[in-house]
């Protein structure tokens with residue numbers, strides 16, 4: 077099923093989307109192009125055709141004991157999955173609602189009263205999802221022009237919770253760079269965490285449909301050859317932490333998503349906002365990346381809150397900036413292996 081969709085352009089996928097609406101298999105395919113922690117793709121999908129519902133459950137086999145002990149990162153990933161679907165469904169004229177339950181979410185689709193869609197909007201939505209990619213390079217630090225920054229400000233959620241704060245003043249970015257260097261050093265001193273991450277790094281000659289290709293993690297071939305050993309053995313700890321400092325410092329801006337609470341619901345909502353931001357950045361031609369290790373490191377979230385002046389809980393930090401494209405692209409498992417279709421009404 078992946079193959080049916082993966083060889084097609086945004087234009088061709090839009091044609092399929094407009095022919096049968098909602099095409100829940102196509103929506104599932106676009107959902108599973110969402111970013112996820114370590115690219116675990118921690119979701120299982122069940123489509124119920126008669127009721128127009130799509131049930132997305134966490135796949136318990138994807139649990140990251142050491143990198144994501146609370147499941148925060150995994151639920152954020154689920155939110156990102158849901159956001160891709162919401163974005164395309166809305167461009168098709170559907171109203172979507174999301175119901176959360178303990179193991180996942182159910183997405184429901186209803187034609188909105190003013191059912192009208194424009195092919196351009198659908199192509200843009202699909203194209204943005206196909207184009208979005210995490211970029212872990214050191215960015216070039218160039219300023220984002222005023223107009224673009226204004227668009228970005230308008231697109232982020234200013235409500236109470238979740239709340240996205242965009243930061244572009246250099247002194248705050250510098251402080252957060254130093255804090256991030258310290259947090260990465262601390263996190264990577266854990267052997268268990270390093271070994272877990274190592275399992276999700278794919279060597280150059282052994283591409284996989286899960287995990288992260290070494291070439292997407294390291295900017296040069298030489299570094300890509302080394303990255304797995306350096307993570308697993310914990311060598312170059314200081315150098316790797318310094319790299320994180322440089323990466324954060326090179327951002328044109330940072331996006332910080334805070335929530336009032338720290339529950340599954342907060343994580344899910346963070347994921348929806350995170351992916352919304354990433355898609356907007358992609359539309360604007362800006363690169364993005366995030367680092368779960370930081371948010372999971374002890375005290376990092378509190379120290380960031382103090383610098384930003386927020387008492388809310390930091391859930392994710394997004395680096396925003398300009399950079400060349402990266403070589404390796406994280407794969408995706410075949411849709412057929414995670415999708416189940418039922419024809420019985422619930």
Ligand SMILES: Cc1cc2nc3c(=O)[nH]c(=O)nc-3n(C[C@H](O)[C@H](O)[C@H](O)COP(=O)(O)O)c2cc1C
Nearest residue numbers: 111112113114115149152209210366367368369406
């Ligand atoms: C919640 C979350 C946490 C992530 N944490 C990290 C991280 O710690 N380090 C990193 O390099 N990438 C991180 N990523 C990016 C994923 O590795 C990336 O989304 C995945 O490999 C799929 O690649 P893509 O975003 O290019 O499609 C994270 C993504 C999400 C959604």
